[in-house]
Amino acid sequence: MREQRERRWGLRAAVGLVAALAACGGDDSGSHAGDADDADAVAVDTIVAVDTVTDTWVPGELGDPCDENLDCASGWCVPSAAGLVCTSGCENGCPSGWECGQVTNQATDEVYVCIDPTVSLCQPCETDDDCTVYAAGAGHRCLDSGPAGRFCGKSCSVGDVQCPPGFTCEPEEGGEGAEGQCVPETGLATCACNALAEALELATTCRVANGFGVCPGVRWCGPDGLTPCDAPIPAEETCNGADDDCDGETDEGVATGTSCDIVNVYGTCPGTGFCVAGEVQCVGVAAEAEVCDGRDQNCNGEADEGFPDLDDDGIADCVDPDDDGDGTPDDQDCAPKDAAISKTAVERCGNGVDEDCDGLTDEEGATDCQPFYRDVDQDGRGDEDTAPRCLCGPDPITSFTVGNSEDCDDLDEDVHPGGTERCNEKDDDCDDNTDEGVQAPCGGCVNVCIIDNGPGTGLPFTPTGSNSSNVTLGMNGALTLAAGQATGWYRQTVAGWPQGNTRWTVIFVDATLPGSGASTLKIRYRTGASLAALTTASWSPYAGPYPPANFPLLINATAPLIEVELTLSGSGGSVPTVTSLSVLGQQL
Secondary structure (H helix, E strand, C coil), rough: CCHHHHHHHCCCCCCCEEECHHCCCCCCCCCCCCCCCCCCCCCCCCCCCCCCCCCCCCCCCCEECCCCCCCCCCCEEEEECCCCEEEEEEECCCCCCCEEEEEECCCCEEEEEEEECCCCCCCCCCCCCCHHCCCCCCCEEEEECCCEEEEEECCCCCCCCCCCEEEEEEEEECCCEEEEEEEEECHHHHHHHHHHCCCCEEEEEECCCCEEEEEEEEEECCCEEEECCCCCCCCCCCCCCCCCCCCCCCCCCCCCCCCCEEEECEEEEEEEEEECEEEEECCCCCCCCCCCCCCCCCCCCCCCCCCCCCCCCCCCCCCCCCCCCCCCCCCHCCCCCCCCCCCCCCCCEECCCCCCCCCCCCCCCCCCCEEECCCCCCCCCCCCCCCCEEEECCCCCEEEEEECCCEEECCCCCCCCCCCCCCCCCCCCCCCCCCCCCCCCCCCCCCEEEEEECCCCCCCCCCCCCCCCCCEECCCCEEEECCCCEEEEEEEEEEEECCCEEEEEEEEEEEECCCCCCEEEEEEEEEEEHHHHHHCCCCCCCEEEEEECEEEEEEECCCCCEEEEEEEEEEEECEEEEEEEEEEEEEE
């Protein structure tokens, strides 16, 4: 800013003051001194200005106004309180009011010339640099005068006469020894602008204070001298969009605090008057269409009016924690709209409803339940050794499906009261007796046996007209061809276990077949559930003719009865003889 003002005023960089001689007052380094006036406004009784240049001068000589160095006989045009003037070297001393100081010309020429030591005295300022710009190295200070602003002092030694008329050397606050600053005898607040300050339009900050606050402002040197402080007068904060008390905030804490109404198509809601954007506005929540959420949106004093209330408890269902009023909260109630269903309800059989909300329907122990016994083998009889469960109906998953406990072996579907006793070392009919009246076809009570037929067995060969042809019994009851016969056949019926089926697996024949193939034997068989069924059953393919004489014939047939047919053939006097026929069976 200063450079701009210097260019407007026409100052050139022809002169730079870099150091003041000891006669100029030395290097003052003390703190600022001056009057600190915190009055509400700046009051100026006596205006003090400094002008060391007389109105009589010789052209080109010291004191003659100039614009540039070329205008002066000494070649130096320097600032003064009266403006730019010519100066002279100080080898022969300086006139009264002038002091000897060092100047430089664009950092090339350095000489000592007479300078005006009061060039910045009483000028408006902001920092110490503003007071030493034309007296580099001097100890001039920018002194605070209070609300009126800040003004330049001039370094001095207390007790010496170094200050111009109307000024006194006051000790610097916090300074050491005799260091001081020249200040107006009437106080810093009475400083006025000199010609240089007016030309540069120098300025300083100022303030206006009262009980409402402190407002900052600016004073500057104009055509009519130092202007008054342009700060506004602090006032009580009002709702006007302005910072009335200059505290950096606008309309803070301003509120009417009065009650007001906010009206719209949904209703009228209460509000409070507040300062908003520089205007008093009614602030609050405006009415809205009623929503079921437990709040009174339309400000009519009721919440959620018009919305469903299932249990008529005055709380709308949307916010009621127990819609049906059954004592179980909705988030735990499996039927929140049915008061008959809750965690405290009693489960009943037969309706397919989970009344007690335990995740089960018609569960065990429900009202009206019936005892069911376990029936693993699904024979319709319950296990007599397993306690029943009280159920609403049969439970196939756990096999509790019947209403009796008659089964003495619940792992065998053939074992139950009325069951058929079998030769298996079990009480098949649950009468507390085992294998009573049941014998294997080979005797005893076994599941596998060989049933022997022939001489010396319980089933001897008995050829008759209906079960044989051209065969007879030889010595010891063996089966052989009748005299003069070349071939003949014999059929032997064998019964398996009296109850259930028999699996037939092997046929053994003990025969004598002499003549190295002159006598042979063939076998076939058929099975049936009864003697009548055998007569119409199909025969298996023939096995044979044999030798060897001793052989097992492996078969796989299941039936209560098996009929084996032996076909004997002989030639050249060789006659076959069968001494035994055996069949291996397994009870099923």
